[in-house]
Amino acid sequence: MSELKVYHLPGAWGLATVSPFCLKLDSFLKMAGIDHQSITASTPFPGPKKKAPWIEYQGRTIGDSTLIIDFLKEEFDADPDAHLTDQQRATAIAIQRLVEENLYWVMVYDRWCRDENWPILKGTVLGSIPAPVRMFIAPVARRSVKKQLAGHGMGLHSAQELNAIAAKDIGALAGLLGDGPWFFGDRISGADATVYSLLANIAFVAFESPMKAMINGHPNLVAWLGRFKDENYPEDN
Ligand SMILES: N[C@@H](CCC(=O)N[C@@H](CS)C(=O)NCC(=O)O)C(=O)O
Missing domain, CATH: 1.20.1050.10 (Glutathione S-transferase Yfyf (Class Pi); Chain A, domain 2)
Structure with a gap:
């Protein structure tokens, strides 16, 4: 099982999550092909910034979709933007x-x-x-x-x-x-x-x-x- 845990708000109507920031992270993980455990959180309050999404990875907890994506790009050497000017x-x-x-x-x-x-x-x-x-x-x-x-x-x-x-x-x-x-x-x-x-x-x-x-x-x-x-x-x- 992957040691990357991704916490997001619940999904509905065929969307993995009804939080845009959580959905952005989910889409990034799909585009980058990064294996992870997806965990539905009832509220954003346990997150380090009291907002969703957040991740836990190798003892670190990181909040904010953009900071998380920047971290994962480095950590997993995966960048869907690599071709951009x-x-x-x-x-x-x-x-x-x-x-x-x-x-x-x-x-x-x-x-x-x-x-x-x-x-x-x-x-x-x-x-x-x-x-x-x-x-x-x-x-x-x-x-x-x-x-x-x-x-x-x-x-x-x-x-x-x-x-x-x-x-x-x-x-x-x-x-x-x-x-x-x-x-x-x-x-x-x-x-x-x-x-x-x-x-x-x-x-x-x-x-x-x-x-x-x-x-x-x-x-x-x-x-x-x-x-x-x-x-x-x-x-x-
Ligand atoms: N800049 C943050 C924004 C995250 C955010 O605002 N998440 C909303 C859910 S869509 C939230 O948790 N709001 C709870 C609150 O502000 O109390 C990010 O990119 O992750």
């Missing part, structure tokens, strides 16, 4: 920031603040917490997420403003992908995993989000989502 690597960082530091927070707003999504969230993201504990934890977690959203700034916007922000980001991703087939041409790379992990968590889940229609408005993104899934998660089709 310096300019493509720089663009990949800009894409990652757009996805993880901006667009992700619109998804968080949709999941945690829209009342119609609240029962769905309790049954999935919080679904593996035993019911009596969940009754207590769920409202506390919701308050904490709303605080994080306000601190970030995304939580201060109106629904209309959020839609405009999301439409710009999704339009930019569609523009960067162009005719593809992947973000950097003919070969898949980590940028594809980064974008997939968020867009799949919007397009393929039961949470209501205006972003679903925005994604569907870009046929190249829709085709690419299917392509990424076929390539990396054929068993989920």
